[in-house]
Amino acid sequence: MPAPFPESSTLPRRFRLGEWVVDSDAGELVGVAGRVALNGLSMALLLALARRAGQLCDTDTLIAEVWERGEVSDATLQQRVKLVRKALNDDSDTPRFIATVRGRGYRLLMQPQALEDDRAAPPPAPEAPPPALTAAARWPRILFGALLALALGLALWTVLRPSLPVAAKPPANRLVVLPLTQTTSAGDDAQLADGLTEQLIWSLARVPGLVVIGRSSSMSYKGVRRTPAQLAPELVRMLGVGSLLHGDIQRDGDRLRVTLTLVDTGSLRVRWSERFDTSDDSLTNLHGQVAQRVAQALGVPPDKAVQPGGDGDAYTLYLQGRQHYLRYSAKDNAAAIDLFRVSLVRSPAYAPALAGLSDAYAQAVYQFGAPSNQLDDALRYADAAVALAPQLAEAHKARGLALDLLGRRREAAISYHNASALNPNYSDALINEAILHWEGGQLADAYRLALRATALDPLDPYAHLITAQVLTSGGFAAAGQAILDRVQQHAPDNSMAQTIVCAHWLEIGQGERAERECQALIKQHPEYEAGWSLSGDVALINGQTQLAVQRFGTAAGLGAGSDAFYARLRLAITGGPAQQAAVAPLLEEVRHKIAQHDEDPELQLHLAMLLAASGQVDDGMAALEAAVSHGHSDRHWLESDPVLAPLRRHARYPALLARLDAHLRVEHDKLQVLLKVQGRP
Numbered sequence: 001m002p003a004p005f006p007e008s009s010t011l012p013r014r015f016r017l018g019e020w021v022v023d024s025d026a027g028e029l030v031g032v033a034g035r036v037a038l039n040g041l042s043m044a045l046l047l048a049l050a051r052r053a054g055q056l057c058d059t060d061t062l063i064a065e066v067w068e069r070g071e072v073s074d075a076t077l078q079q080r081v082k083l084v085r086k087a088l089n090d091d092s093d094t095p096r097f098i099a100t101v102r103g104r105g106y107r108l109l110m111q112p113q114a115l116e117d118d119r120a121a122p123p124p125a126p127e128a129p130p131p132a133l134t135a136a137a138r139w140p141r142i143l144f145g146a147l148l149a150l151a152l153g154l155a156l157w158t159v160l161r162p163s164l165p166v167a168a169k170p171p172a173n174r175l176v177v178l179p180l181t182q183t184t185s186a187g188d189d190a191q192l193a194d195g196l197t198e199q200l201i202w203s204l205a206r207v208p209g210l211v212v213i214g215r216s217s218s219m220s221y222k223g224v225r226r227t228p229a230q231l232a233p234e235l236v237r238m239l240g241v242g243s244l245l246h247g248d249i250q251r252d253g254d255r256l257r258v259t260l261t262l263v264d265t266g267s268l269r270v271r272w273s274e275r276f277d278t279s280d281d282s283l284t285n286l287h288g289q290v291a292q293r294v295a296q297a298l299g300v301p302p303d304k305a306v307q308p309g310g311d312g313d314a315y316t317l318y319l320q321g322r323q324h325y326l327r328y329s330a331k332d333n334a335a336a337i338d339l340f341r342v343s344l345v346r347s348p349a350y351a352p353a354l355a356g357l358s359d360a361y362a363q364a365v366y367q368f369g370a371p372s373n374q375l376d377d378a379l380r381y382a383d384a385a386v387a388l389a390p391q392l393a394e395a396h397k398a399r400g401l402a403l404d405l406l407g408r409r410r411e412a413a414i415s416y417h418n419a420s421a422l423n424p425n426y427s428d429a430l431i432n433e434a435i436l437h438w439e440g441g442q443l444a445d446a447y448r449l450a451l452r453a454t455a456l457d458p459l460d461p462y463a464h465l466i467t468a469q470v471l472t473s474g475g476f477a478a479a480g481q482a483i484l485d486r487v488q489q490h491a492p493d494n495s496m497a498q499t500i501v502c503a504h505w506l507e508i509g510q511g512e513r514a515e516r517e518c519q520a521l522i523k524q525h526p527e528y529e530a531g532w533s534l535s536g537d538v539a540l541i542n543g544q545t546q547l548a549v550q551r552f553g554t555a556a557g558l559g560a561g562s563d564a565f566y567a568r569l570r571l572a573i574t575g576g577p578a579q580q581a582a583v584a585p586l587l588e589e590v591r592h593k594i595a596q597h598d599e600d601p602e603l604q605l606h607l608a609m610l611l612a613a614s615g616q617v618d619d620g621m622a623a624l625e626a627a628v629s630h631g632h633s634d635r636h637w638l639e640s641d642p643v644l645a646p647l648r649r650h651a652r653y654p655a656l657l658a659r660l661d662a663h664l665r666v667e668h669d670k671l672q673v674l675l676k677v678q679g680r681p
Helices: 040-050 059-066 074-088 155-163 187-205 215-219 228-239 283-297 312-325 330-346 351-368 374-388 393-405 409-422 427-439 443-456 461-473 477-490 495-507 511-524 529-541 545-558 562-574 583-596 601-613 617-629 635-640 642-648 653-678
Strands: 014-017 020-023 028-031 034-037 056-058 098-101 105-108 174-177 243-252 255-264 270-279
Touching (some): 059 074, 059 105, 074 098, 187 312, 283 312, 312 330, 351 393, 393 409, 427 443, 427 461, 477 495, 495 511, 495 529, 495 635, 529 545, 562 642, 583 601, 601 617, 601 642, 617 653
16 A cells, blocks of 8 residues: 655655546656646646645745746646646535635645555556647737747657757757756745856856856746756757756855756766855855856866856845746736845946846836836836846846837847847847837748747747748748647637637637637636737627627726726727727827837838727828838738728728738748748648
8 A cells, every 4th residue: 555755855856646646757747548748837736736745825925836937826726726626526616625714825635655666656658639629819919028938848859849850969069058056945045046057057058159148948847856967968858968967055154055067967986066155245256156167077168257246145146036027927027126236226327237237128018017217217227237247138128128118129139139149049039139120021031030039048939939020921821820729729718828829719710719719718817808809809800899898897997007008099999889988098198109119010001990989090001111111010900900990991001901911922022931941831
């Protein structure tokens, strides 16, 4: 009879839970009826509950343990619990596995049981079919600096890997930094470990002779209970790396002991290992020293750039701020701003903290509805960071983001390009630049950048998703859909992946399919304003005006960021006499924004909508022409949005459509050449 685990023990990779065997390595539940996939966040949630079996797990604890990044609400946790229950064939009304303690959290009712050996598991059964495609919603126009994280699981690279072949024996200079572990459970030390991991990635990425896997792929291994030697074959297969760097942090009073080891993934030979006994005050120099040592161990000329200075407390506060920023919630973003500010009090000329403050202010405006004048502050802080540390790629990326949101697109593209030139491994800058090119109608350039980002950060879904969207926009809808299908197979409930799927179906004119996807999305993510907003667009284009008005109203009430603003705009136009009074002030607001930054095609499109609704057809047509000139390339939208109907009757509209078609043909031909070079159909 299998024995229950002692309360203090660590869960093994395989254990029995009722009639199921939980295999965390494989990401699945194995039962007498077959196998059920339970990847990413769902497995992490089940393991978090299993480690506290029989105990009440409050929602804050579960969110902090399961989600590293991203805005996470109680509703999101409820949806994730629902998915785990479904996999376990559990019933929330009469639960056998997971009980809800209303207003407090959840409790795992069954005790995990140790497996005596593999024979305790049920026999293998046929693979369960992949989950059906669920919903999607319109993709927000900008993705932020480091980008929102999706827990797609390691299988994502397996299914997308054919487009980026990896050599059988990866080169030693292609490496991954595994998340550092810490022996204490204090929140600050946990943030310190994650922050130092990120800083090591950035410092190593600056070395010209190294190819360093990006943060998203690296951090997907956080909490994996396997040794580096056990992980090495998988890292070769998934990431194509020839070397891995791993280590841990131990605290003893005010001293820190950081042990790091560089291992060859093929032979498992240790190329370099060193222990650094340091303090918070001197920690700021550590990542630069490590980059030098690793470069020497791999026979690569080290980076000679000077690292930005700052005292130890300023550096530690900056690392904590970065980890809050990367969680992408309003509360964490405010905490990040406070931490960056305190860091700058300690070291006023600390460029990384200035860049971080710029990013956080930009995010506050775009995502959380902060006053738009904070974008001016974001640009001011980024300019100061660039002036103090012109070699700091993060400063240029932050400047690009501020300029991007201000609508100064040409300058933003230059800043993103400068960031990736200073750090050729900076996938975040590459993806942001790719999105900027896609929005500007430069589809082939966007595709090249997205592929570079995918090669550098194979497990980050955003490069795959932007690649799919570019292909759809360029007339290769089948190729784009194939990528989206593979991504959704491993993230069937993720709002961002669903967003792009819905936008895909809408863009190719499949309104009924887009509506089905939207219905599932808003049911699964009822607090996601972008989902409601795009669902409103889909309903409107499908001729369901009243449903569209209801959805725009819901989106407008859910937030204060750009998606909520767009929903208010569409509601004012489509909501009938009760809402039309809002058109005039919205028109003035959009005109004011365009006066500050007239390169933004979406703002010009918004102006065209409002002018068309106001009966100012000639001015509306001029705004629509400006939108297309600045890169708006969604032909189906122009042809099907009821709001633009008055402009489609304008004498200049056929010539505008002809110009757009000519541009899309050129981009299609460029993409076709790139696809042939890749050997893709």
